[in-house]
Amino acid sequence: MMLTRREREVLALLRRDPLSGAQAIADALGTTRAAVNVHLSNLGKKGAILGRGYILRQEHAVVVVGGANVDVKVRSLAPLAYRTSNPGHAHTSPGGVARNVAENLARLGTPTHLIAAVGQDPAGERLLSETQATGVRIDHVHRGAHPTGTYTAVLDADGELAVAVADMAATDGLGPEHLQPARELMGNASMLVLDGNLSSSALAYALDIASASGVQTVVDPVSVPKAALLAPLLAAGRPVFAVTPNVAELGALTGRDTFRDTFRDTGDDRRVTEAVAVLHERGVQYVWVRLGERGSLLSGAEEGVTFLDAPAAVVQDVTGAGDAMLGAFVHALLTGEGPVAAARYGHAAAALTVATTATVRPDLTPRLVEEALTPRLVEDAATAPPRRTT
Numbered sequence: 091m092m093l094t095r096r097e098r099e100v101l102a103l104l105r106r107d108p109l110s111g112a113q114a115i116a117d118a119l120g121t122t123r124a125a126v127n128v129h130l131s132n133l134g135k136k137g138a139i140l141g142r143g144y145i146l147r148q149e150h151a152v153v154v155v156g157g158a159n160v161d162v163k164v165r166s167l168a169p170l171a172y173r174t175s176n177p178g179h180a181h182t183s184p185g186g187v188a189r190n191v192a193e194n195l196a197r198l199g200t201p202t203h204l205i206a207a208v209g210q211d212p213a214g215e216r217l218l219s220e221t222q223a224t225g226v227r228i229d230h231v232h233r234g235a236h237p238t239g240t241y242t243a244v245l246d247a248d249g250e251l252a253v254a255v256a257d258m259a260a261t262d263g264l265g266p267e268h269l270q271p272a273r274e275l276m277g278n279a280s281m282l283v284l285d286g287n288l289s290s291s292a293l294a295y296a297l298d299i300a301s302a303s304g305v306q307t308v309v310d311p312v313s314v315p316k317a318a319l320l321a322p323l324l325a326a327g328r329p330v331f332a333v334t335p336n337v338a339e340l341g342a343l344t345g346r347d348t349f350r351d352t353f354r355d356t357g358d359d360r361r362v363t364e365a366v367a368v369l370h371e372r373g374v375q376y377v378w379v380r381l382g383e384r385g386s387l388l389s390g391a392e393e394g395v396t397f398l399d400a401p402a403a404v405v406q407d408v409t410g411a412g413d414a415m416l417g418a419f420v421h422a423l424l425t426g427e428g429p430v431a432a433a434r435y436g437h438a439a440a441a442l443t444v445a446t447t448a449t450v451r452p453d454l455t456p457r458l459v460e461e462a463l464t465p466r467l468v469e470d471a472a473t474a475p476p477r478r479t480t
Contacts (some may be wrong), residue, residue: 151203204230207264211238330427366395418438
């Protein structure tokens with residue numbers, strides 16, 4: 091079933107609110123009711139919606155497993171002075187790598203389930219309520235004995251991360267026994283996304299389900315310590331579709347020295363590509379290495395290496411950029427894009443996200459990302475303030 095861009099946008103709105111009328115959809119898309127009726131008719135003919143009332147055709151969803159927590163972001167009003175008090179602003183919002191990836195996917199219109207752990211406390215109630223409101227399915231979120239996790243980030247006046255402290259006890263306690271009720275869901279997913287915050291036993295359990303079921307899996311190592319714990323689980327007998335480390339995490343995954351590499355500054359990317367080759371030998375089909383402001387390196391086991399530039403963006407807050415990249419990458423793959431085009435799509439979503447103060451851009455849509463991919467619109471799209479959402 092091939093859908094046009096506009097049909098995908100209509101379908102995304104219907105997934106968020108199946109009771110939306112044609113006029114409401116037209117208003118949201120900036121088009122006419124008559125045009126929307128034509129798109130709805132075509133979606134019915136293609137089987138994407140069934141009968142009247144916009145009942146959506148059931149589709150296998152992306153399943154995202156990992157951390158869900160409350161983000162506390164504190165931003166200094168001036169350059170940080172260490173070991174003393176700094177004036178600034180504080181903001182609390184839903185967070186967690188897996189939860190953020192899931193929200194990005196849902197906002198782009200991809201059916202998404204989240205498997206995570208939160209506490210039986212008011213913070214957990216709020217976190218689940220706000221996550222569900224974005225379109226993410228939360229049926230398999232475990233309510234455990236540990237308090238809902240927190241991620242406290244201190245940003246300097248430029249929006250760059252200075253330091254962060256994560257209390258992930260709830261996620262640490264998520265074991266195979268908590269994933270077992272979702273075994274069938276994971277085994278029938280269109281794609282499985284795993285957050286490296288999971289325990290080794292939970293990661294191994296999820297990877298084994300995916301391997302046995304033939305489900306493509308994408309793993310975000312999250313941090314250097316987490317990457318070191320993930321490394322033994324990546325083996326040729328347990329193939330993984332993609333891993334998305336930064337340079338330091340790549341070194342931890344492979345035991346190679348990657349930091350001395352100067353990348354494109356001198357044309358010497360040997361250390362990184364040698365480390366990437368190690369992961370290909372261990373059954374990873376694609377390795378997408380994040381290079382910060384320099385962009386990224388995408389390596390396919392068969393296709394070789396492609397460097398991708400990061401789009402220009404006016405940075406307001408870097409929090410959530412990597413989660414937007416990953417969510418958009420997966421969304422694009424499932425709409426039929428190849429890995430390189432999907433990576434570019436991810437870069438565009440990240441640029442749009444850092445241009446706002448939100449961890450997940452609230453007006454993120456396929457149309458907004460596609461506009462950012464058009465060269466003449468990159469600057470306007472990246473710096474535009476968030477659109478009002480309802």
